[in-house]
Amino acid sequence: MESMRRIALRLAACACGLLASAAIAAEHEKGGLPQLDAHGFPGQIFWLAVTFILFYVFVARVALPRIGKTLAARALRIQGQIAEAERIKNAAAAALADYEKARADSRAKAQAEVNAALQLAATEAAKREAVLAQSLGAETKKAEARLAEAKAEAIRNLGAVALEVTRLAAERLIGVNLAEGEAKRAVDSVLAERGR
Numbered sequence: 001m002e003s004m005r006r007i008a009l010r011l012a013a014c015a016c017g018l019l020a021s022a023a024i025a026a027e028h029e030k031g032g033l034p035q036l037d038a039h040g041f042p043g044q045i046f047w048l049a050v051t052f053i054l055f056y057v058f059v060a061r062v063a064l065p066r067i068g069k070t071l072a073a074r075a076l077r078i079q080g081q082i083a084e085a086e087r088i089k090n091a092a093a094a095a096l097a098d099y100e101k102a103r104a105d106s107r108a109k110a111q112a113e114v115n116a117a118l119q120l121a122a123t124e125a126a127k128r129e130a131v132l133a134q135s136l137g138a139e140t141k142k143a144e145a146r147l148a149e150a151k152a153e154a155i156r157n158l159g160a161v162a163l164e165v166t167r168l169a170a171e172r173l174i175g176v177n178l179a180e181g182e183a184k185r186a187v188d189s190v191l192a193e194r195g196r
Contacts, residue, residue: 005060011052162187 035044166183170176 159187159191162191 166187167177167180170183
C-alpha cells in the first residue's frame with residue numbers, strides 16, 4: 001500500500017513537471033495548441049488534481065483492499081493446503097511404518113512357526129526312529145536267537161544225518177555194518193579235523 005502511494009506521488013510530480021514545462025513553452029509562443037495556453041493551466045491543474053485524488057482514493061479504498069483480501073485468502077488457502085499435505089504425508093508415513101512393522105512381525109511369526117514345525121517334526125522323527133530302532137533291535141535279537149537256535153538244530157541234525165550217512169555208506173561201499181558208537185567216533189574225528 002505504501003508503494004502505491006509513492007507511485008501516485010511520483011505520477012503527480014511528473015504531471016506537474018509536464019504542466020510547468022508546457023506553461024513555459026506556451027509563454028514563448030502565443031499561438032499553437034489551446035491546452036498549452038498558460039491562461040488555461042489553473043483549470044487544467046485543478047481537474048488534474050481532482051482526477052488524481054479520485055483515482056488515488058479509488059485505488060486506496062477499493063482496489064487495494066480487494067487485492068489484499070484476495071492475496072490474504074489465497075495465502076490462507078495455500079497454507080491450509082500445505083498443512084493438509086503435511087498431515088497426509090505424515091499419515092502415509094505412519095501407515096507405511098505400520099505396514100512395514102506388520103510385515104516384519106508376520107515374517108518373524110511365520111519363521112517362528114516354521115521353525116517350531118521343523119523342530120516338532122524333527123522331534124517326532126527322532127522318537128519314531130528311536131522306537132523303530134528299538135523295535136528293529138528287538139526283532140534283530142529275536143532273529144539272531146532263532147538263527148542260532150536253527151543253526152544249533154541244524155548242527156544237531158547234521159550230526160545225526162552224518163552218522164546215518166556214514167553207517168549207510170560203510171554198509172553199501174565196504175559191506176560193513178558199523179555200530180552206532182564207531183560211526184559217531186568217525187564223524188566226530190572228521191568234524192574235529194575241519195574245525196567244527
